[in-house]
Amino acid sequence: MPRRSTAAVADTRAEVLDVAVRRASIDGLEGLTIGRLADELSMSKSGLHGLFGSKEELQLATFENAVESFTREVWLPVAGRPPGLPRLLALLDRWLAYHRRRVLPGGCLVTTATIEFDARPGPLRDAVARARRQMHAVLHADIRTAVEAGELPASADPADVAFTLYAIVSTASQAIQLEERGASARARRCVRVVLGAA
């Protein structure tokens, strides 16, 4: 059988994880299967398994890969702007566009992983909690800056606003997947209302 031409482990892993993230967004990280993944990649089960050592490691790597690609796609393009309300709005719009464009065919993998592991202690639950804290921190920072700059009323609690915004966007992802009409536009309006009437 033809061998993968001079592909280092890292390259192979990257290819695998790319497919794994897409599959997991549909079937969940628990729905990931080494056998099916290997088929889809025209690899052997054992070869794929050897790349990660265990299914849990595959799940962890898949999750981390999704977080990285999300960060690259959504956060990085706006990270350079000055903190505050404009950057926050830009971030939220990019975030919603990420869902609307269906970058991942099955929707947000962080939300999926949250639902799957939030009641099951282990490394994956820890990874999920960490990712959520990071996202929350990013939102929190810009909201606090906006409040201090007078772009948002002083009565607005940054953590509460961050929670509400996160809720709107992640629920929007589900609504988009369920093909509820106008879900993306609705979420966009709701974000504005929350930031306007806060």
Place this chain on the structure above:
Amino acid sequence: MPRRSTAAVADTRAEVLDVAVRRASIDGLEGLTIGRLADELSMSKSGLHGLFGSKEELQLATFENAVESFTREVWLPVAGRPPGLPRLLALLDRWLAYHRRRVLPGGCLVTTATIEFDARPGPLRDAVARARRQMHAVLHADIRTAVEAGELPASADPADVAFTLYAIVSTASQAIQLEERGASARARRCVRVVLGAA
């Protein structure tokens, strides 16, 4: 083996579904397994399987059972009150309490099922979409009534507000499961802010 004394199929199904809902809230509807469920109930796999005919029917029945118990626990106690803002707030508080008290050990099963099936067409996705529409309609109705009664500003779009409230509560369930401190109180505050009754 001793037979279930004068227990109709419906009774056995009810017992099974009660356990199934609890398990599914943790492991998901896809994580449900006829074998493990049978063990937990001290039944045979085939006996349990025969009660539903197929795993998909078991999943559907489990989901519907969860919706019914949720309705009984959260909606029914407030359904008698007159429509409007007070009932809406009571509903939201009961809903949040439902999560905070961990009535289901793994959190909201509707959200879990949404995540699992929102990208996979079939009867379960349809059931999920229907349940969400119902919940949305309940919120929508009271919000509209509140707007008409002047309890909420006329500028508030009922559907948008309903979406935001749903997002807050369902995300709160996840935060509670992840043991984020003060998640329930935060959600309660956010609901108030959104409704402008702060």
Place this chain on the structure above:
DNA sequence: ATACTGTACGAACGATCGTCCTGTAAACGA
């Protein structure tokens, strides 16, 4: 040329999956 390391394959493991078939004892209708 030789030895070594890294990478992936093929085969097989025991366990568990959903499903089906058959037997049988309790409950029911006559």
Place this chain on the structure above:
DNA sequence: TCGTTTACAGGACGATCGTTCGTACAGTAT
């Protein structure tokens, strides 16, 4: 009281699960 139906148990099925093993070939170093 006696068939009939109901409500399961028990066992087996093919498929698939994650994992382990031994092996073969490529590239690199010696």
